Amino acid sequence: MPTITLPDGSERALDEGATAGDLAAAIGRRLNKDAVIADVNGIQRDLTAPLADGDRVAIFTSQSDEGLFTIRHSTAHVLAQAVLDLFEGATFAIGPPVENGFYYDFLLPEDPDGTPRTFTPEDLDRIEVRMREIIGEAQPFVRDELTDTRAREVFADHPFKLEIIDGEADDPTSVTEPGRVRTYENPPAKPKELQPFHGYDGFVDLCRGPHVPDTSRFLGHFKLMRVAGAYWRGDEHRPMLQRIYGTAWATKADLDAHLHQLEEAAARDHRKLGTELDLISFPTELGAGLAIWHPKGGIIRKQMEDYSRARHERGGYDFVYTPHLANGRLFAESGHLQNYHDDMYPPMELDNGEYYPKPMNCPMHVLVYRSRQRSYRELPLRLFELGTVYRYERSGTLHGLLRIRGFTQDDSHIFCTPDQVVDEIASLLQFILSVLRAFGFDDFEAKLSTRPESKSLGSDENWKAAAAALRSALEREQLPYTVDEGAGAFYGPKIDIDIRDAIGRTWQLSTIQADFTTPERFGLEFVAADGSRQRPIMIHRALFGSIERFFGVLLEHFAGAFPTWLAPIQARVLAVRDDHEDYAAAVVSRLRAAGIRVDADPADEKLGNRIRKAKLEKIPYVLVVGDDDVAAGSVGVNPRGGDVERGVALDAFTERLHGEIAEHSRASASTTVTTNS
RNA sequence: GCCCGGGUAGCUCAGUCGGUAGAGCAAUUCACUCGUAAUGAAUAGGUCAGGAGUUCGAUUCUCCUCCCGGGCUCCA
Numbered sequence: 001m002p003t004i005t006l007p008d009g010s011e012r013a014l015d016e017g018a019t020a021g022d023l024a025a026a027i028g029r030r031l032n033k034d035a036v037i038a039d040v041n042g043i044q045r046d047l048t049a050p051l052a053d054g055d056r057v058a059i060f061t062s063q064s065d066e067g068l069f070t071i072r073h074s075t076a077h078v079l080a081q082a083v084l085d086l087f088e089g090a091t092f093a094i095g096p097p098v099e100n101g102f103y104y105d106f107l108l109p110e111d112p113d114g115t116p117r118t119f120t121p122e123d124l125d126r127i128e129v130r131m132r133e134i135i136g137e138a139q140p141f142v143r144d145e146l147t148d149t150r151a152r153e154v155f156a157d158h159p160f161k162l163e164i165i166d167g168e169a170d171d172p173t174s175v176t177e178p179g180r181v182r183t184y185e186n187p188p189a190k191p192k193e194l195q196p197f198h199g200y201d202g203f204v205d206l207c208r209g210p211h212v213p214d215t216s217r218f219l220g221h222f223k224l225m226r227v228a229g230a231y232w233r234g235d236e237h238r239p240m241l242q243r244i245y246g247t248a249w250a251t252k253a254d255l256d257a258h259l260h261q262l263e264e265a266a267a268r269d270h271r272k273l274g275t276e277l278d279l280i281s282f283p284t285e286l287g288a289g290l291a292i293w294h295p296k297g298g299i300i301r302k303q304m305e306d307y308s309r310a311r312h313e314r315g316g317y318d319f320v321y322t323p324h325l326a327n328g329r330l331f332a333e334s335g336h337l338q339n340y341h342d343d344m345y346p347p348m349e350l351d352n353g354e355y356y357p358k359p360m361n362c363p364m365h366v367l368v369y370r371s372r373q374r375s376y377r378e379l380p381l382r383l384f385e386l387g388t389v390y391r392y393e394r395s396g397t398l399h400g401l402l403r404i405r406g407f408t409q410d411d412s413h414i415f416c417t418p419d420q421v422v423d424e425i426a427s428l429l430q431f432i433l434s435v436l437r438a439f440g441f442d443d444f445e446a447k448l449s450t451r452p453e454s455k456s457l458g459s460d461e462n463w464k465a466a467a468a469a470l471r472s473a474l475e476r477e478q479l480p481y482t483v484d485e486g487a488g489a490f491y492g493p494k495i496d497i498d499i500r501d502a503i504g505r506t507w508q509l510s511t512i513q514a515d516f517t518t519p520e521r522f523g524l525e526f527v528a529a530d531g532s533r534q535r536p537i538m539i540h541r542a543l544f545g546s547i548e549r550f551f552g553v554l555l556e557h558f559a560g561a562f563p564t565w566l567a568p569i570q571a572r573v574l575a576v577r578d579d580h581e582d583y584a585a586a587v588v589s590r591l592r593a594a595g596i597r598v599d600a601d602p603a604d605e606k607l608g609n610r611i612r613k614a615k616l617e618k619i620p621y622v623l624v625v626g627d628d629d630v631a632a633g634s635v636g637v638n639p640r641g642g643d644v645e646r647g648v649a650l651d652a653f654t655e656r657l658h659g660e661i662a663e664h665s666r667a668s669a670s671t672t673v674t675t676n677s
Numbered sequence: 678g679c680c681c682g683g684g685u686a687g688c689u690c691a692g693u694c695g696g697u698a699g700a701g702c703a704a705u706u707c708a709c710u711c712g713u714a715a716u717g718a719a720u721a722g723g724u725c726a727g728g729a730g731u732u733c734g735a736u737u738c739u740c741c742u743c744c745c746g747g748g749c750u751c752c753a
Contacts, residue, residue: 638713
């Protein structure tokens with residue numbers, strides 16, 4: 001007897017003889033929605049065939065994860081068909097759905113002079129036109145199954161498809177797990193002799209489905225976004241293909257909302273705002289991936305650092321300082337030269353060895369620990385440093401402040417006994433979340449990363465013990481987490497904390513890494529209560545991750561409108577006329593004496609223009625002073641994002657501002673952790 | 678590192694089918710003295726990213742390098 005899964009997840013049995021198409025229509029009417037997709041047996045799309053015993057039908061709405069997956073996946077096929085129609089001799093590889101859309105990889109024939117043909121922006125326009133024609137033609141998606149012999153004939157001109165047929169390449173389009181649509185994952189259990197096969201109107205693609213019923217249904221709300229190079233199978237030693245990215249949605253409103261979100265993100269870009277607000281810059285004279293901080297950026301950074309130091313001081317950390325360079329012997333002992341060499345700047349040759357800029361602070365902190373004999377009474381020993389490191393990131397990966405070559409980590413290494421490690425990581429999680437909340441973030445998700453397949457140090461037991469410690473701390477704090485197999489650092493597994501920003505993007509910032517390996521390599525010991533020598537466990541953690549990256553994320557999160565406690569200029573005083581300047585100067589010095597960061601813009605331009613400039617600089621408070629204020633000792637308060645208030649007593653304003661700034665420290669002093677769902 | 682696209686004044690950009698460049702904003706000066714998002718005028722500002730080649734002549738064409746953006750890959 002066939003069974004059906006409804007959008008609410010419930011299941012029920014069906015009469016034989018019904019078709020998926022009948023069902024979808026009936027269910028759609030019941031749900032009061034036309035946009036319903038039926039999926040038979042997880043792979044098949046044939047709405048007209050009667051259902052048979054054992055068939056499983058799933059019905060979902062077009063805006064569910066499954067529905068969007070189906071729509072994006074089907075649109076990718078339309079893209080492939082359009083490209084093959086328009087470009088003689090083009091061959092195609094894979095085209096899976098991804099977050100917000102889909103892509104498809106192609107290889108175009110070489111030009112007569114031997115140069116590889118590439119897609120241009122004009123090509124994308126042509127392709128989009130052809131795609132809309134195909135959609136208008138309502139071509140059905142028809143499923144067929146071929147033997148691999150026959151499939152090799154069908155795809156004889158498409159070597160990448162042949163690799164998939166021969167099982168030498170995974171086809172990510174076979175990943176049908178809802179909501180997880182990453183490439184190169186979950187290799188399909190393919191029957192060797194029977195290849196799934198979809199074809200329509202002369203265009204044939206290798207695929208497992210599911211698809212929409214025909215190209216006219218649910219498709220059309222898409223846009224081709226860009227073309228980029230991508231290696232076949234993600235391997236830089238394989239051919240570089242041309243990848244076309246598109247976005248696709250169930251409705252026009254969803255598509256428009258997505259495009260609007262992209263504009264919003266572009267307007268918040270930290271590189272753009274960093275320049276506009278005169279916070280940071282990347283002079284080409286400095287070299288790639290290196291930033292300088294201007295005075296206003298410097299104020300914000302100092303606030304961040306001051307706050308961080310204050311919290312760490314209260315949190316029981318000891319402050320250390322270590323140099324930017326070290327003899328290569330240190331990095332040989334730590335394992336960095338073997339495992340991290342590609343990311344390190346080259347050494348400086350000196351009389352007594354090679355000196356490397358440090359890519360991490362850990363070896364230096366280990367030396368602090370090892371500088372004398374340690375007792376269990378000292379543990380956990382928490383060493384903290386705002387440590388600047390240099391990593392030779394590959395040039396193509398650099399991205400403003402978010403991926404940079406010289407950066408400062410708010411880095412800590414905690415040395416503790418094996419008994420202490422779970423408690424310590426659990427309280428670390430609380431500490432980290434509390435500090436992140438103080439900066440206006442409240443939506444977190446954790447990721448646990450386990451041992452990499454290559455380039456790692458230490459025994460399996462140690463790795464397992466470390467991962468278990470991280471896992472139990474996560475569970476104790478009830479922080480939702482996912483597991484990322486093989487993504488750990490070379491010395492141990494790690495927890496990464498993702499935060500979600502004001503427009504819903506996630507950023508990976510904080511990291512906690514449990515390390516049983518480094519203490520062994522460096523022969524670290526402490527004297528236990530019974531007098532025996534024991535090995536401590538080392539916890540690496542960065543809270544902001546890096547000051548630069550955190551600052552970049554904050555800048556985008558607040559769209560440049562930093563909260564008052566962080567704002568480089570908290571208030572600006574504007575005299576209405578020249579003869580109010582003396583009073584304006586008095587207001588400035590009163591506020592400055594009260595610890596407010598304040599400046600003035602003299603009255604040689606119209607008031608309206610000076611207000612406009614202050615607003616563009618996103619200054620939290622604009623204070624306008626004129627005749628009334630001189631007489632009454634007041635100010636006109638024009639707050640960012642609020643209503644103008646005339647005649648506010650200066651003392652009252654100062655108090656209000658102090659209150660606002662203090663509220664931040666009160667709110668963040670609490671270390672209570674509440675889990676988000 | 679690889680693929681694609683770029684680099685013109687502090688910023689955003691126009692322009693030169695090869696004859697060494699222009700706007701708006703910003704800056705400076707002057708005038709205006711104005712109560713909540715753009716007052717007017719004048720001045721100054723550029724080895725057209727850097728280097729080499731072709732040419733009578735290169736910002737423009739070619740090549741190389743550097744830097745930036747979007748991806749691949751990687752990461753704090």
